[in-house]
Amino acid sequence: MSGNEALALGAFEAGVAVASGYPGTPSTDILENFCQYDGVYAEWAPNEKVALETAIGASFAGVRALATMKHVGVNVAADPLFTAAYTGVFGGLAVICADDPEMHSSQNEQDSRNYALAAKLPMLEPADPAEARAFVHEAYAISEEFDIPVLIRSTTRLSHVEGIVEPGERRACRTPILNREPAKLVMLPANARQRRQDLADRWQRLQRLAENTPLNQMILRDRRIGVITAGVAALHVQEVLPDASILKLGMVNPLPVERIREFAGQVDELYVVEDLDPIIETQVRALGIACRGKEVVPAIGELSPTVLRRAFGIEPRHPGFPAPDMPPRPPNMCPGCPHRGLFFNLARLNVFVSGDIGCYTLGFLPPLSAMDACVCMGASIPMAHGMARALGAEGNGKIVAVIGDSTFCHSGITGLLNSAYNGDTTTVIILDNRITAMTGHQPNPVSGSTLRGEPAHEVDLERLCQALGIEHVRVVDPHDIPACHKVLAEEINREQLSVVISRAPCALLPEVRKAPKTPLAVEPTACTGCRSCLRIGCPAIVWTPVTREEAAALGLPRPDKQDGHATINAMCIGCGQCVALCKFSAIQPKEVS
Amino acid sequence: MATAGNILFCGVGGQGILLASEVTSRALMAAGLDIKKSEVHGMAQRGGSVVAHLRYGDRVFSPLIEHGGADVVLSFELMEAARYLPFMHPKTTVIVNTQKIAPPAVATGKALYPADPLAFIREHQVKVIPVDGAAIAAEAGEPRAANIALVGVLSTFLPVAEELFIDILRQRLPRKVEENLVAFRRGRELGTP
Ligand SMILES: Cc1ncc(C[n+]2csc(CCOP(=O)(O)OP(=O)(O)O)c2C)c(N)n1
Numbered sequence: 001m002s003g004n005e006a007l008a009l010g011a012f013e014a015g016v017a018v019a020s021g022y023p024g025t026p027s028t029d030i031l032e033n034f035c036q037y038d039g040v041y042a043e044w045a046p047n048e049k050v051a052l053e054t055a056i057g058a059s060f061a062g063v064r065a066l067a068t069m070k071h072v073g074v075n076v077a078a079d080p081l082f083t084a085a086y087t088g089v090f091g092g093l094a095v096i097c098a099d100d101p102e103m104h105s106s107q108n109e110q111d112s113r114n115y116a117l118a119a120k121l122p123m124l125e126p127a128d129p130a131e132a133r134a135f136v137h138e139a140y141a142i143s144e145e146f147d148i149p150v151l152i153r154s155t156t157r158l159s160h161v162e163g164i165v166e167p168g169e170r171r172a173c174r175t176p177i178l179n180r181e182p183a184k185l186v187m188l189p190a191n192a193r194q195r196r197q198d199l200a201d202r203w204q205r206l207q208r209l210a211e212n213t214p215l216n217q218m219i220l221r222d223r224r225i226g227v228i229t230a231g232v233a234a235l236h237v238q239e240v241l242p243d244a245s246i247l248k249l250g251m252v253n254p255l256p257v258e259r260i261r262e263f264a265g266q267v268d269e270l271y272v273v274e275d276l277d278p279i280i281e282t283q284v285r286a287l288g289i290a291c292r293g294k295e296v297v298p299a300i301g302e303l304s305p306t307v308l309r310r311a312f313g314i315e316p317r318h319p320g321f322p323a324p325d326m327p328p329r330p331p332n333m334c335p336g337c338p339h340r341g342l343f344f345n346l347a348r349l350n351v352f353v354s355g356d357i358g359c360y361t362l363g364f365l366p367p368l369s370a371m372d373a374c375v376c377m378g379a380s381i382p383m384a385h386g387m388a389r390a391l392g393a394e395g396n397g398k399i400v401a402v403i404g405d406s407t408f409c410h411s412g413i414t415g416l417l418n419s420a421y422n423g424d425t426t427t428v429i430i431l432d433n434r435i436t437a438m439t440g441h442q443p444n445p446v447s448g449s450t451l452r453g454e455p456a457h458e459v460d461l462e463r464l465c466q467a468l469g470i471e472h473v474r475v476v477d478p479h480d481i482p483a484c485h486k487v488l489a490e491e492i493n494r495e496q497l498s499v500v501i502s503r504a505p506c507a508l509l510p511e512v513r514k515a516p517k518t519p520l521a522v523e524p525t526a527c528t529g530c531r532s533c534l535r536i537g538c539p540a541i542v543w544t545p546v547t548r549e550e551a552a553a554l555g556l557p558r559p560d561k562q563d564g565h566a567t568i569n570a571m572c573i574g575c576g577q578c579v580a581l582c583k584f585s586a587i588q589p590k591e592v593s
Numbered sequence: 594m595a596t597a598g599n600i601l602f603c604g605v606g607g608q609g610i611l612l613a614s615e616v617t618s619r620a621l622m623a624a625g626l627d628i629k630k631s632e633v634h635g636m637a638q639r640g641g642s643v644v645a646h647l648r649y650g651d652r653v654f655s656p657l658i659e660h661g662g663a664d665v666v667l668s669f670e671l672m673e674a675a676r677y678l679p680f681m682h683p684k685t686t687v688i689v690n691t692q693k694i695a696p697p698a699v700a701t702g703k704a705l706y707p708a709d710p711l712a713f714i715r716e717h718q719v720k721v722i723p724v725d726g727a728a729i730a731a732e733a734g735e736p737r738a739a740n741i742a743l744v745g746v747l748s749t750f751l752p753v754a755e756e757l758f759i760d761i762l763r764q765r766l767p768r769k770v771e772e773n774l775v776a777f778r779r780g781r782e783l784g785t786p
Contacts, residue, residue, distance in 0.1 A: 156633065157656055160633060161629055161630065161631045162628065162629065163628065163653075164622060236654075236657070239659075305657060317682070318661035318682035318683070319661050320661035320662075320680055320682065321681055322679070323675075324676075324678065326676060327696045327698040329640075329676075332639060332641070362639065366697075531702060534700070539697070542699075543699075543700060543701060
C-alpha cells in the first residue's frame, strides 16, 4: 500500500475517532482512505486552520484525533498549532504534514520541520509505508504520555510510494468525556505562562525519550563514513552508501543529543543527509560536532540516489544518456474544462489577472497566458485590492481577481469582505466548477456533498457575496464565449466592486462524463487554416500540417496557400467553446456514423 | 530472469499508467518480492508527462530509480520514451506503445512532433520493442486494453509466472476481464520472440 494508505491504516488501528483535513498534494488521500474504515468520523474542512481546530476540539473531548494537510497548509494552521503545544491534549492528537521537495505540485518547498522547532512539538519522520503505519501508533502513544500534539512529516516520496505493510489490530477508541479544566485549556496570559513552563518540563522529558526510543536507529558498519539521516533520505543513503554507518532518526524533534555525540565519536567522517533545510545539521554543529551536510548535499529540490551519488562523488553503474531536445509536455487544462473559456476571454480583455491556486492556475500557460500573479491560496482578491489602492484611478478597469470555488471557501471570503468593507472597485471572478478539482475532486462547501459522498448543505455563493456587501453579482456560463465576454467587459468597466461567478461543472465530474455528448469535428472543406481555434489551447484541437497535394485531396478552401488545417481528436467532449472562434463555421457537431 | 530490477513507466496523464504499474507491482509482490513504487499525483497529472518508478528485489531501499538504472522502460506514448533516456543504460529494454499524442507546442503548430523519436534511443544501441497497443486492444475487443497489452509484453521480463500474473489481473481489472486477458496474452507473445 502507499505511504498515505499506511498513515490512514495506522490512524485507524490507533483508534483515531475524529479526523479533519484540507486537501493538498501529496497529503490528500490520507483522509480519503481513512474515511473508508468503519467506526471513524472524518471530514473535509474548508481550510487547514479549521481542520486542526476541529481535531484539537476532539482531543479536548478525550478521543484520539487527526489533522492532515500539505506543507503550506501548516502555514494556515500555524496559529492554533503553536498554542496547542501549550494546552496539550486529552485524547492523543497527531498532525500529518506532507512536504513536497522538488515542488511536484506545490508553489514552494518549505520544510515542515521548521514548525516542529518553532512550536516546540515532537516530530516523527517515517521512511517507508511500513514505518508510516508504525509511527502513527508511536505518535499517539507519545502524544498522550507527554500531553502534547505530535507532528508527523511525510514527503512526496513517502506519501505516494507503494511498499509492503503488515496490518494489525485496531485499538479500542477512548471514551469521550467533557473535561472542564480551564487552567489547562484557557490560554490567557496567567494560564499560558504556567503552561509555557509546563511545556519546558514536558520538553525535557521528550529529550530523554529521544535518547532511548527505538525510532532512532544506529547501524554501525564501516567506521570511515558515518551519516546522520532521516525519512526517505535514509533509504537513498542505504542505496548509495551501503557500507556506511548510519544513525537513522525516526524522531526528528527533539534530537537525541547524546546518541549523536556517541555516533560522531565512532566514525571518522560525519555527514548529515536530510531532505530540504539543514535542520539536523545546524543542531549537530551547535553541539560543537564537525560535520558536512548542505555543502555537499543540495538544500534545493528532492534527494534521490542520483543526487547523492553526485554529492558523494560515487560513480554510477552507468550514467544514462543525454535527453534529446524535444517539445516539453507541461500539464494542461482538460478538454472541455470550463476554466479555459473564461481565461480565453480574460486574455482578450487586456487586464491584469491577480490569480490564485487550483487547476485554473494553468491559465498562465500559453497560448492563453492570462494570469499575472499567483502567491498562495486566497491571495488573489487582496492582491487585486492592494494593486487597485496603489494605482488609484490608473487601475480602473484594469484589474481582476480570479479564484476557484474551493479556494474561495478556504480563504477568499475574508479577502472579499475586506474589498467590500474598504470600498474596492475591482472585479472578482469566482471559478465555480462545483468541486476541488486540482487535488482530485474533493467535495467542498459549494459541492453539496461530504467527504464520504453524503448530501450536505450547499453554500449559495450569490447570496453569500451579497451579504458581504457586493451589489453586483452576476453568473455566467464560461462555455458561452461571446455572452461571457460581454458580461466580463461590463463588470470590469464598472467603477464599483463586482463579482462574476463563472459556473459550469468540472469536465471530469461523473455527471459530466456520463451525460450524452456531441463531440465536434472540423469540416476540412471549410477550414482555411487561419489557426484561430488554436488560440484556445484545447488538447482536442490539433494543428495538422499538409502538403499541397494533400491540401487539394482534402478539398481545403485554399489548397495552394494552406500549409495545414485544424482537426479535432477523440478527446473532444463537445463543450462548444471553440465553435464561436471559427469565422468560417468549420467546426460542427461530428456526424455520428 | 533477474530477481532484482527497475522498471520505469512513462507516458501522458490519463493513459492508464497508474493501473499498469499497480498490477505489475502487485504481481511482483505476489511472487514474494519486496517492491517500492513511486509516482506523482496532482498538478503533474493534468495531461502532462507522467512517470512511475517500480523497483523490486529481495530488499528495496530507495523508491527512486537512478539515472542509467532502468532495466525496462515501458512507455505508453512514442516520444515520451525518448524523454527518459537519462534513465537508460546500454542493456535497457524499451517497450513502447506506438501511439502519438501531440504535446501543446505541436498541437498549436509551434513545433513539430519528432519525425522518428525511437531513433534517439536506437542511436545508443538500446533495444526497442515497438507495440501497437491500440491495434491489439481493438482485436481483443476492448479499446481500453492497450495498457494491459503493454503490461503483457513487460511481464515476460519479470520473475512472475504467467498464471500468477493472470490471477492478479483478474482481481484488479474493473471490467472486460476476458478481453483484457486476450490483450495481455498477445502482449506476452510479442515479448517472447
Ligand atoms: C494552504 C494550501 N492548502 C492546500 C493547497 C493545495 N491546493 C492547491 S489548489 C487547491 C484547491 C483548488 O480548488 P478550486 O479552488 O476549487 O480550483 P479547481 O482546481 O477546482 O479549479 C488546493 C487544495 C495549497 N496550495 N495551499
